[in-house]
Amino acid sequence: MKLRRSERMVVISNYLLNNPYKLTSLSTFASQYEAAKSSISEDIAIIKKAFQEAGIGEIETITGANGGVLFRPTIARSEARALVEDLRERLSESDRILPGGYIYLSDLLSTPKILQNVGRIMADAFKGQAIDAVMTVATKGVPLANAVANILNVPFVIVRRDLKITEGSTVSVNYASGSSGRIEKMFLSKRSLKPNSRVLIVDDFLKGGGTISGMISLLDEFDCQLVGVAVFAENIQQRQDRKDYKSLLKVSDIDIKDHKITVKIGNIFD
Amino acid sequence: MKLRRSERMVVISNYLLNNPYKLTSLSTFASQYEAAKSSISEDIAIIKKAFQEAGIGEIETITGANGGVLFRPTIARSEARALVEDLRERLSESDRILPGGYIYLSDLLSTPKILQNVGRIMADAFKGQAIDAVMTVATKGVPLANAVANILNVPFVIVRRDLKITEGSTVSVNYASGSSGRIEKMFLSKRSLKPNSRVLIVDDFLKGGGTISGMISLLDEFDCQLVGVAVFAENIQQRQDRKDYKSLLKVSDIDIKDHKITVKIGNIFD
Numbered sequence: 459m460k461l462r463r464s465e466r467m468v469v470i471s472n473y474l475l476n477n478p479y480k481l482t483s484l485s486t487f488a489s490q491y492e493a494a495k496s497s498i499s500e501d502i503a504i505i506k507k508a509f510q511e512a513g514i515g516e517i518e519t520i521t522g523a524n525g526g527v528l529f530r531p532t533i534a535r536s537e538a539r540a541l542v543e544d545l546r547e548r549l550s551e552s553d554r555i556l557p558g559g560y561i562y563l564s565d566l567l568s569t570p571k572i573l574q575n576v577g578r579i580m581a582d583a584f585k586g587q588a589i590d591a592v593m594t595v596a597t598k599g600v601p602l603a604n605a606v607a608n609i610l611n612v613p614f615v616i617v618r619r620d621l622k623i624t625e626g627s628t629v630s631v632n633y634a635s636g637s638s639g640r641i642e643k644m645f646l647s648k649r650s651l652k653p654n655s656r657v658l659i660v661d662d663f664l665k666g667g668g669t670i671s672g673m674i675s676l677l678d679e680f681d682c683q684l685v686g687v688a689v690f691a692e693n694i695q696q697r698q699d700r701k702d703y704k705s706l707l708k709v710s711d712i713d714i715k716d717h718k719i720t721v722k723i724g725n726i727f728d
Numbered sequence: 729m730k731l732r733r734s735e736r737m738v739v740i741s742n743y744l745l746n747n748p749y750k751l752t753s754l755s756t757f758a759s760q761y762e763a764a765k766s767s768i769s770e771d772i773a774i775i776k777k778a779f780q781e782a783g784i785g786e787i788e789t790i791t792g793a794n795g796g797v798l799f800r801p802t803i804a805r806s807e808a809r810a811l812v813e814d815l816r817e818r819l820s821e822s823d824r825i826l827p828g829g830y831i832y833l834s835d836l837l838s839t840p841k842i843l844q845n846v847g848r849i850m851a852d853a854f855k856g857q858a859i860d861a862v863m864t865v866a867t868k869g870v871p872l873a874n875a876v877a878n879i880l881n882v883p884f885v886i887v888r889r890d891l892k893i894t895e896g897s898t899v900s901v902n903y904a905s906g907s908s909g910r911i912e913k914m915f916l917s918k919r920s921l922k923p924n925s926r927v928l929i930v931d932d933f934l935k936g937g938g939t940i941s942g943m944i945s946l947l948d949e950f951d952c953q954l955v956g957v958a959v960f961a962e963n964i965q966q967r968q969d970r971k972d973y974k975s976l977l978k979v980s981d982i983d984i985k986d987h988k989i990t991v992k993i994g995n996i997f998d
Contacts, residue, residue: 462774469781570884597867608840622867650835
């Protein structure tokens, strides 16, 4: 496909945006778009500058025979803070309080634009760390893990609380469920995670921390390493541990009588 | 933010790619990038041509006071066919057969690149139809529904087979589960779907069709309309209905003895 320079830049930008963390040689672009490597190199320099100035991400150019370009998505601190502040306001809406002091947040976690932004913010908080997979627990964590995995361009694995025939052989661990006050089981398909993977755990709402502890013990069973934990929101009243989990939002009070939720920005920017 | 023309084109491309089906006025770009509307208009013309030639999508320019530009992602037929052919080969791998004749496909449905491509193909199959939401059933359908919703820039709703406190009030329907041979219940949070929404149903694997029928009866309960049904794969031996559901892949035979799965391209391109 032969394109004019300006069109070529648009198409190469699109490729990089859709293939984060993938090293692509200049020759690949050169042959695809029937252009000299030196022209591609100039295109990349312009795209790099544009991505940088607009806070879209960084493009690294690796020289040598196995070299090429690699795009790392980022998010400007100011943009991230504004997005989280907007989410803080949405989560504070009084009609989110459900009987029993639970908070309804399924609408936020099923809106593509919100998920994409949360994915960018969470991935950015672990920038520079090697991550091979993102882990979460079914069901509400799945879109979040998916969003973070999209940015990191790695697979995600779904831990389940029930046993499904379609998962094949599974490994299970026990965990203390804060919501039921009982010891429960969680399951992960044996094929879904390779040994020695470096794993980022993502979840929607952190209360007692039992579910996360369960996932961490699953990592041990799979001989994998924990890179970190990121949650959309945590309830700081119910936290039983003082572990260093990164949260976008902190729910500090749910006043059922006056229908008031107090939400603060989490520790993700600390 | 003032940028050079070539940089501005890269940044506007990024914006359009991240905001499909969203009408944005030229003035918005003009003020954001401190450029004349006529210059933005020329940028858009170049981006439009590049997107078209590379099969990325169509840009529609709407004139008038409430006008602007709108990006609709598409996928070239040849690219879509090549991607589905690749998935056909992956799904035919003999080690996917699980005891009981089930097929393991969690790895495919948790790889961002595959999901993004499947999302593009499924969304493209319903091009030109107004869609307000994508519906699926937990758990494996979620990443697929998310992927399609990303392309259409609409929310997705998750039907559950169990009752969760965090969903608030729910509506439930009965459905005939092919796998258990029993009548089961499925639930959808009352808040998650607005009346009169036009809904696309997406699922991972279609066997008897009971789950899909259940979701269609939920649409009735919510006074919503069905736009269509798209599934990643269907088992044509187990299909009990002859409904017009679009599938990427058709499993025509699972030979447990010889460890052989026969997979064909589905009807999505018909």
